[in-house]
Structures are given as C-alpha cells and as structure tokens.
Amino acid sequence: MANILDKISTVADIKKLDSEELNSLCAEIRNCILTKVSKVGGHLGPNLGIIELTVALHYVFNSPSDKFVWDVSHQAYAHKILTGRKEAFQFEDKYKTVTGFTSHRESEHDFFTVGHTSTSVSLASGLAKARDIKGTKENIVAIIGDGSLSGGEAFEGLDNVAEFKSNFITIVNDNEMSIAENHGGIYGNLALLRKTKGTAETNLFKALGFKYVYIEEGNNVNVLIEELQKIKDIQEPIVVHVHTQKGKGYSYAENYRERFHWTPPFDIETGNPLGQNSTETYKRVVINHITDKIHEDNRIVVINAAVPGALDLVQFRENHPEKYFDVGIAEEHAIAFSSGLASQGMKPIAFFPSTFIQRAYDQISQDLCINSNPAVIMVENAGISGADVTHLGMFDIPMMSNIPNLVYLAPANKEEVTAMIDWALEQTDFPVALRISASSIKELKSKLSLKYELNKFEKVTEGSKVAIIGVGNFFSLGEEVAEQLKKKGITPTLINPRFITGSDEELLTSLLENHDTVVTLEDGVVNGGFGEKIASFFGPTSMKVFNYGAQKEFTDAVPLDQLYKKYHLTPEQIVEDILK
C-alpha cells in the first residue's frame, strides 16, 4: 500500500482519505511514534492510545479555526504529526525539532504550551468565551484524559463551562488510567459508564449539567468520525466520553501500562529499556531510608499525587501498600490530607516533583504552615535542568522558602539526606520540607556534622577573606570553588547552610571579623531565593556578596552545561568573578 502519511501536508489532506486509508494512516502514525520513542524515549502509552481519536478529530473538525486544547499535552504526538510536524517523528535527525508537548511557539494548531495536568477545559473556556464575544462560530474542543479529571482545576473548569450557552466540546479520553492507576470516586463512575455503555443514570457529567455521549470504540477511527460528526457544531456544552486503550497496538505497552506511560529508550522486540541506568539517585536514598524507618515507627505514611514512577516509589507501593496513599492528581488535597494526618500525631511524608508542588502553594501556606502541623514534604527533581519549560524544578526555593513556619532543608550529600529525614521526623514543631536534588550523587571531600539545630549553619571549613555558602547539592560546587581559590592563595571558609528558610545571624555576623566577601551558590533561580537573603543581611555592612544561581527565566530543554555557563556557575567563572 502506498504511504499515506506522505500525502498529508496539511490537515485538509486528511479529509480526502477514505475509510481504509484512514486506518492505514493510523498504522503509519503508530509506527512513527513507536519507533521514535523506542529510540529517544517519551510518552508512549498515552500517544498510542489516542491516534485514532486524533485522526478523527482532525478529519471532522477544521483546525486551527476549530480549536483543540490538549490536556497535559503529552498525548499530542499524533496531533503534531498531522499538523505539519511529521518529519520530527519520521527522521532521526529531525527528532529534536519539536518538543514533547504542545507549544504555542511551534504551531498555529497549538494554542497553549502545556505540561501540567487538568488545565485544558479552563484554558479552552477562554477560547470559547472570546469566540462568543467576537461572534465567530468555531468549535472549541478540550481533550482531557481520565487521569487529569481528578485535579481541582479540571473540576473548576468543567463546573464553569457547564453553564455556557454555546458550543463547548469536552472529549474525555478514558484509557482507564492516570499516569499510574486512578484514584478517586469519579473513577467508579467512569467504570460504571463504560460498563453501561454510557447509559447509567448516575453520571457525573450530567450532574454538572453537560449533555453527554459515550463512544465505546475509541480506537476505531471510522466509528469516531461518525460519532464526532453528530456533535460537531453543537450549541451547548457536551462531554464526549471516549473509551480508548492506553498503549494500543504495542503489546508491551498494552500490558505494562504504567511502565510505558513514559519510557526511556527501549528495545521494540523485547520491551526492555536500553542502556539501563543503575546510578544511585538521591530519590532512591530517600525511599530506602523511609522504608527502613517504617519498621521502627508505624506512624510514618507516604503520600503521593499520581507520580510514583517519576519519584521512584513504585517498589515501595508494591511492598507497603498499607503505608502508601496515592491521592491521584490532586496536589492541593495531598497537602491538606498530610496536614490532617500530622495534626493527629501521624508522620506523613508527602512526595512531589518540584514542578508539581507549585499546585499547592496556598495549601502549604494555609492548610499546613498556619496550622504548624509537622508533616514532611519531599521536593524531588529539584534544581536547574535541561527539562522542558513546563517541567522546570528551579522555582521551589522562592515559592516555598518565603512561607512562614516552614522549615526547608537542603541536604548536601546522601548522608545528610538520611540525617535530615530523621531530624524532620523527630521534631514536632514545624512542617519540614526537604529539597532533593535531581543531580547524581556526589561524594564530598568535607565531612559534615549531621547534627542539626534550627537555622544553624555549619562552618565546614574555617578560612578567611572569602566565605562560600553552598546550598544543598551546590555545596559540592562550593568545594570546587574553594579548591581553585586555594591555588590562588586564598583559603575560603566553606559553609553548609542546611536551612534554606533560616538565617544563622550569629554565624553570618562572625564572618565580618575576617572576611570581606561572601559567595552564595544555589541550584535554582536566584530571584527570591536563598542568596538574596544573605545579601540583604549584609546590606548594611561592608561585606561584598555574590549570589549565584539561575536567572529568572523559563528555559525550554536547554542543555544543562549551556545553562551553567550562561549563569556563571562553573568553578572557573565563579573564581574569576571573585578575584575581580
């Protein structure tokens, strides 16, 4: 058979295909996606499951005049292939020409740059209201996975658009899974609706005021087209509940749905990951230590908001299901739940990637910190990175460390990770967060004390003239800077601050005696962070202060070494600055 994908230059070309060609197109897209992801990694399961739906959407609607908003947008590979970006999936040398998510800078078919879940309905609601005010007539289509429905923002959006009096189409792509298994009462209702082919009276979407239709054959492109044509141009809010299969068409992804949600490069024949990375991580140190601790202290429980894989919690979940609570994609609830547990003497440890804890700023402040409940928060995958713009982990210090009552700790090596977990669990006065670096584990030359007193920094090496304060995993950068300064005849004082949220005024004041320069190093954005507080402390004195960290900017998949150079974060650059 001829190659159909070659015929698709614009989305208009899809509409010229017959039923059989549409099936072939889906198969070709599937092959592209499978091949690319097997070579460079990426979101596999969600993309394989939604190919037919994507083709059908582009067949029935007229993008970009009709507007698709993809929730999380990790399922938008087929959409990218169909909207002028197929080469980025066909040719290995072009793989990197597109991002892994929708990007408003990449295509007129992408209305938003998205990477956090549960936002599609709200974002699309703005498109719909703008349309109504302008008096145009296009369809607005939000495509949201069942997993994303547990997030509060999705509910707020659905609750609002249910009252719209005009076209608004919410496609619920129900593959029976979140990133991991689903958690929450709504999933009982989705199961009932699937079981009854959408006919059950008890219907969450109808209760919210939506018109509702159910499509069982969510991986049958011709059925999808037929059904979608019926609701195109509908003049009221509707939920189209589509039953799809996560990982469709690749048996390993069908059978191991969690493992193939996002996967590193793998062998297509065996499904096995290529180039196994066995490096020990800080994440592993954390969960191994907590696994040890739960045998000593039955008050410890682990809370997670739907990302056990990304946080290396899968094994813990399997071995200790009674100690593990996955609340689904519900970060706000995760913090409030933890606060409630801690108020009753339990020792909840709530795990988040730095980028997703952003969802819970108010809950950390109000539900947790005002109440001073001693829950423990692990902020993982933290630090400057080459991540996609939506998944940066470098804003948690300004976000969290300026909230009163919170103690935010920055372990400098793996011994300190475990010692700080112990300290956090033993004390009962404060909520305590630990900043767990995304970097690989580094062995320090220094020996740390591992004894903690609130807001007391540790002078690890006593020197003079220059004092270097290296926060968390950047303490090792401080060691490197110190090493190079020694070669220039300066033996600097080296400080491990340990407490991001504190200021050891006694120690800082003592530096004034025989230092004229303080250097702060933090693995995150400088604005609003740790170093600026040191600069402010020394503001009224003659001490010179240099703050190092990232600039306040959104970077998008920029290689880490480029960022370090740009931010003057190599030891050589720092030494040069100081000597100037």
Add this chain to the structure above:
Amino acid sequence: MANILDKISTVADIKKLDSEELNSLCAEIRNCILTKVSKVGGHLGPNLGIIELTVALHYVFNSPSDKFVWDVSHQAYAHKILTGRKEAFQFEDKYKTVTGFTSHRESEHDFFTVGHTSTSVSLASGLAKARDIKGTKENIVAIIGDGSLSGGEAFEGLDNVAEFKSNFITIVNDNEMSIAENHGGIYGNLALLRKTKGTAETNLFKALGFKYVYIEEGNNVNVLIEELQKIKDIQEPIVVHVHTQKGKGYSYAENYRERFHWTPPFDIETGNPLGQNSTETYKRVVINHITDKIHEDNRIVVINAAVPGALDLVQFRENHPEKYFDVGIAEEHAIAFSSGLASQGMKPIAFFPSTFIQRAYDQISQDLCINSNPAVIMVENAGISGADVTHLGMFDIPMMSNIPNLVYLAPANKEEVTAMIDWALEQTDFPVALRISASSIKELKSKLSLKYELNKFEKVTEGSKVAIIGVGNFFSLGEEVAEQLKKKGITPTLINPRFITGSDEELLTSLLENHDTVVTLEDGVVNGGFGEKIASFFGPTSMKVFNYGAQKEFTDAVPLDQLYKKYHLTPEQIVEDILK
C-alpha cells in the same frame, strides 16, 4: 423562660436539653450573634443560617472526640459559643477574645485554623485516615457550604474520601449562595436535589460514590437531630445535604443575603451600616477607571472569583453584566480562563484579593506566564495589615514577582493606578499584574511622570548620599523619610521603582556615583521580595543597602501601628537606622 445559654458550660450540657429548650438555645445564640455583629461587624448571614445545624451537631456527636472541621470557618460562631467561648459573644468587653474563624490555638474543639475556602474535606480526610490507622472509632464530620464546593480543593477532597471504607460524614450546608450568587454547573444539580427533596437520580455526590441523604428542614433543630442520629457512626462516606436559610431569623439578612454575608457594624432596626465610610479607595479608583475604559475598548472584560463585595465590584456587576464573569470560588480556573481569553486578543482583567491569589500560583506560572498571554491581574487588599492570620495580604510580592514573564506593577498614587492600567492594557507582550494597596489614598508631594518603559524606575527627586526606593504605596513613606533626612542635612534621592519584577540596572548603577546608602521600602514581607533583589544587585559593591518591610511571620489581627513599630517602618525609626 430561663436563660438556656447560661446552663451550657460544656458541650455535654447541650445533650441535657429538651426539644423546647433546644429551640430557645438557638434563639439565644441567634440574639448573641446578631447583637455582636451589629456592634463590631463580622460574618452574619452564614452564622445565622447554621445555628440549628450547629446545635444539632453538638447534640448528636461528641466533640472533640468526634471531630468537626468547618470549611472557611466563617460560620463557626455558634460552634464557638457552644464550646466554651460564649462570653466572647455575650459581653462587649470580651468580644475580642476570640477570632472570627476556627483556631487550633483557641480550643480543643477547633482542629484547624482556617480562613480560605474548600479545604474542610481534605483536612478532615487526614483526621479520618489517622483514626483508621490508630484503630479508634470517632466520627469525622466536615461541614462545607454550597459556595465552597466550586473550589478545586473541595472536589479533590471529595473525590478522595469517596473511596474511604470507613466513617466520613460530609455535611453540605446548602444555603443557596456563595459569598455572592453561586456560579457553576453543580448549582444546577443542588437546585434539582432541593427541588426533588434529594430524590433526583442525577446526583453529583452519588456519582462520586457517596451515600447521600437530604434534609429539607435545615433550620429545624429537632428534625436535624433526628436525622443526624440516623447516620451517626455510619461506616462509609456519606454526604448529608442540608437545606438552610442564609441570614435566618433576621429579616434584613434574609432579604439582602449578599450584603449581610459579611457586614460592618449596623443598626439592627434599620439594617443600615453605622459610620458609613465614604473615603475613596484605590479599589474604587481601579473599577471606576475600568468602567470608563470599557466604553472605548470592547475587548475588556472583568473576571472575579466569588468576591465582588470585597473588591468593590458589585456596582460594576449590576451595570455591566455582559462584561463581568464571576467564576465562583475557583481561582485556578479564573487565571486559566483569563489566559485563554487573552490568547484570543481579549483584554481580561482578573480581580483577586492578595490572600486568595495564592490559590493560583501554578496557573499564573504555567497557564499564563509560560504562554505570555497579556491578561491583566489586579491584586487588591495588598499590604501589611491587622487582618486575621488567614487573610494576610503581604505575601504576594515573593509569591508572584519571582515568576518569569510576569510584570508586576506597584502604583504609588491614584494617578499612577489609572496610568498603569492603561499601560497594562495597551501592551500585548506580557501578563501584567497591578498591586493595589489596601491603604487609604495618600496624596504625594512629588509629581510622578506616569510614562512607563519596561523595568525603568523613576528618579523622582535627585539627591545624594542616600537613595530611597519606595515601592507602590510605600513611596509616600519614602517621602516622609526624605523629609526627615533633609532636616538632618541630607537630601536623598527618591525613586519610584514602579516595576516590582524588574531591576533598572542602569539607574541603580548610576547611584554608585554619589550615594553610599540605598533604602528599600515595601509594604509586604521582605523575604523573597523587592528589596532583597536590590541588596543582591549591590552585593558586590560598597553600597550599603537597608531593606524595610514585614518580617516573615504569620500575624493574627495585630494592630497595624504595632506591626509598623515592630518592623521599624516609622519614618523616625528608618532615619535613625540610616544615620547609625
């Protein structure tokens, strides 16, 4: 009839009352609340509506062993009266001995200090899970108003507890209103359930997996007791939907439900507010100007999340309903909705009090700023204040100003408020937020330029030695400091930075020529704020920098003058510091 309230020393005493006495108790509580609120202001409608339910809850359950969690807790006055704090409502000289919200520091019957909405179910879920792990048997009861149900955190909580296999009682106190009118699809379902006395098949709570009962006579204490006794000790999650009347028993509050949700002191006979405050506010300046602008530019629309009264938007809502979108208590959605609107060339202006915008940190960062959509955000009621701990407006600078792409403006007087609104609406490159002070309007001695270029500060007065940078409404404090310094022989440079999120490096560098001291003044917490960035900028130089603002702490209804003294924010204190 004897005074029943006098007999109530502990909650156990309630259980000794007969049916008639219970009614009398409710009447006495109603009288206490009405009298107190008429004299000192407070939440009236919510409290009058829930008296019978509160008495019934305390009659049926055994607090604090059974645990009540009150959502927002602005309806907890009767609960306070019944739990050892009645004098604070009976005697004028004791009025101030309790806060307006539940407080875990105030009573063993209050499990959390709460003031933001939609948290009760999540917080209570932690109490329930702790109970199950410990193996105790108490009832956990979350009491949540219909208005609070639109908040995403409430949904996340409900979705999670629906899967619990043990006792969890959610009381939905349905008074048919949020703070203002309800907005969202769920309210259609609540109306249907009220209309069908809970019998409708379409039932949001059942769809989530809850057992469900409906109580129509929510202001009949005896009926409530009878019904609650039936579900006490239930071993599964249940929603008890109680229909109550907001403002019950005081005709003005029954008829003017929005006005009497929260009210300043008023005359009980006429319902008229006492001591009308006609002072012009910055809020009024804002909405008056926007009202003018909508006639010139039909792309402008106003977004608000359920607090039109607090933000002086009621008149605008009445006069321009087609330009006004109240999304209900749904701050996350409000930002994403605004981003969607702005992406289509609309000019949404979203209004929040500083304390509630905390709910939307991630949406500001991801949904709005990564997408660079030029929505406008009004952050009102901002600044250090004597507010309750849950309603402080002094954390928005660290929260917002460290997010890339956002332009955060601080108008220094009312002319600048309007000029900055114009600037924000004219540009299309960035999301722009304006920080609108809670303070009264001050006339400046200086004349400001009102011409803006991104991140350019204005040198309002050229001086030497000392430069004072006064952010927003604290520019006037800068003027006062300058005045006093002049008397000491120093004519300082006075700077209006205008851009909280920017740093005018050229202007700052120029200060090095003939200044040795820079003073920053900001009406918010210093940590993570504006001043620290100035200190960091000058860190490597010999410039002395003094940062003034609030300490990082939660204050709870501490009078403003006390706070100013504590934070060294009087002109005298600042001058003394500088001269030292």
